Structures are given as structure tokens and as C-alpha cells.
Amino acid sequence: MAEPVQVKCYSGHVYAERPASFHWQGETHQVAKIEREWLEPRERHFLVRTDEERLFELCYQEQQDIWSAVELINGV
Numbered sequence: 587m588a589e590p591v592q593v594k595c596y597s598g599h600v601y602a603e604r605p606a607s608f609h610w611q612g613e614t615h616q617v618a619k620i621e622r623e624w625l626e627p628r629e630r631h632f633l634v635r636t637d638e639e640r641l642f643e644l645c646y647q648e649q650q651d652i653w654s655a656v657e658l659i660n661g662v
Contacts, residue, residue, distance in 0.1 A: 591653050617635075
């Protein structure tokens, strides 16, 4: 289940262009690589790998102006 998170991101011509780090469950995680990104209506999704080799899906919900995250175990 996705949990609310705080995300620091690069914003160029649009907000939330590329996540750089996020604070989840009391820990700050640095984004080492964006594996995939896609758009859905009013949402931006990012599949990211952290410095610790953990895999997360980050989602920015534009209308609510909130981020959420879910950790994908075993890359699933």
C-alpha cells in the first residue's frame, strides 16, 4: 500500500520532473537511478532504485499536490 512521503525533486519546465531523494518511514533515500517513468491522468509515476539498491514506485498526484511511495520487494 502506498504511503505519503516527502520528495525533493528537480523541476525544470514542470514541477516534479525528476525525483532526487525522498523521506520514507523515517529514512532519507537518495535516488540512484530512474528505471522507468510514466504519466497517468493527473499523476506522474517513477520507478526508482535507491543507493541501497532498493526499488520504489513514487507517485506525484497533481491535484492533491502529494507524493506517495511503495517499496517493491524483489523488484516485483
